[in-house]
Amino acid sequence: MYNILISDGLQEKAINNLINLGFNITDKHYNKEDLGEALKEYDALVIRSATKVTRDILEVAKEGKLKLIVRAGVGVDNIDVIAADEFGITVRNTPNSSSDSVAELALAHMFAVARFVGTSNYTMRNGEWNKKKYEGVELSGKTLGIVGMGRIGRSLADKATALGMKVVYNDAFGKVDGVKYNFVELNELLSASDFISLHVPYDKNLGSLIGKKELEIMKDGVYLINCARGRVVDEEALLEALDNGKIAGAGIDVFEIEPNTNEALVNHPRVSCTPHIGASTMEAQERIGDEVVSVIKEFF
Ligand code: MLT
Numbered sequence: 001m002y003n004i005l006i007s008d009g010l011q012e013k014a015i016n017n018l019i020n021l022g023f024n025i026t027d028k029h030y031n032k033e034d035l036g037e038a039l040k041e042y043d044a045l046v047i048r049s050a051t052k053v054t055r056d057i058l059e060v061a062k063e064g065k066l067k068l069i070v071r072a073g074v075g076v077d078n079i080d081v082i083a084a085d086e087f088g089i090t091v092r093n094t095p096n097s098s099s100d101s102v103a104e105l106a107l108a109h110m111f112a113v114a115r116f117v118g119t120s121n122y123t124m125r126n127g128e129w130n131k132k133k134y135e136g137v138e139l140s141g142k143t144l145g146i147v148g149m150g151r152i153g154r155s156l157a158d159k160a161t162a163l164g165m166k167v168v169y170n171d172a173f174g175k176v177d178g179v180k181y182n183f184v185e186l187n188e189l190l191s192a193s194d195f196i197s198l199h200v201p202y203d204k205n206l207g208s209l210i211g212k213k214e215l216e217i218m219k220d221g222v223y224l225i226n227c228a229r230g231r232v233v234d235e236e237a238l239l240e241a242l243d244n245g246k247i248a249g250a251g252i253d254v255f256e257i258e259p260n261t262n263e264a265l266v267n268h269p270r271v272s273c274t275p276h277i278g279a280s281t282m283e284a285q286e287r288i289g290d291e292v293v294s295v296i297k298e299f300f
Contacts, residue, residue: 002300003041003065005030008048010072014289021297032057040064043300046292047079048072049258049276055083062087068299072288073279074098074152075201075229092295095151097287098279103155105278106197106227107163109251110139112272113223114195119269137194137248140164145193147186147209148200148228149176156197157181168192172200190217195225202229212237221248227278230255235262242268253278 004018006027018025030038032052039045039061045068047053053069058080069079071093084091112118115136123130144160146153149171157167157179167181168189175183190196196218200209210224211234218224224247226233235256241247249270258276260266266273279288 002043004044004046004296005039005042006046007035007051008046008072010046010292011285011289013286014293017289017293018296021293023296023300036060039066042066044068044070044296046070046072046296049075049078051078053079053084055080058083058087058089062089068092068296070094070292070295072292074102077202077229090299092299094288094291094295097291098281098284099151099155101281101284102152102199102227102278103159104281105253105274106152106156106199106225106251107159109225109227109253109272109274110144110195110197110223113225113249113251113270114139118272139195142166142194143168143192145169145184145189145196146181147189147196147198148172149179149181149183150199152227153197153199154179156199165195186214187217190214191219193222194219195223197225198228198232200228200232202231204231208232208234208237210234210238212240215241215246218246220246223247223249223251225251227251227253230258235265239265239268242270 001024003024006025007029015025015027036057037060040063043065066089068090069084071079074093074095076091076093079091081091116134120134140163142165144165144167146157146167146169149169153169160167168184169181170184170186170189209232215237238250242250251272253274254276255262265271
């Protein structure tokens, strides 16, 4: 019988499916001081974003039975993948499940910043009626630059095209096979796009993909959406670009520090923000649960 620790919760259906398959499930969140020792008793660990699996934790856990870590989500940046590999522990994620949910949230932020949806909500609650002030722009006819043409980027491209947007994209791996949209170099994308949406992981060796220099290349009055990872954008440079009007609006789901501590950014009148909820839909969570079960079943 294999023991599985579910550290950040998982869909009930997925837990029941694992139990029915004969796995021994513990649904418990350990604090970081105790996690390494506790993991010695488990064959697999399932996490979302709250648990950080650091080298220190793995150094302790490697003395035990741990063979598999499953990230119920796309990004594996909360796992020291290099250390896990060194200690013979497999790391898997669920890349197929949340693309539409994240793409829809990116679109929701695009609409929100283009039409002052969030800002109107709080100003109206303060008794303001800013009909004249909130003249927005249409998405239709605008150029959307998508940085990162993986599953989420492709889903967003299809949805944006249906709304009448023109899509260009850039990807670190170059032109993506089977993608019908126009590939352009990053600087061209930055200078040509009315809306830019980021769908790339954070690479700590490269640092922020969008900093002061990249913001300067962008069109005046561009809208920037980040539903990828907080550090992909330099928040200080973004705030400056919002203040000086270079950026007309920013839709942000992810932050350099989470939970967010950058009050100035989330309180900016031209920012639409959400607390890292890209994959937080019933549909995505159900698919993630199913994908976690398949990964574990296949592994053992
Ligand atoms: C992911 O990496 O799957 C998303 O950012 C969602 C999450 O971390 O909760």
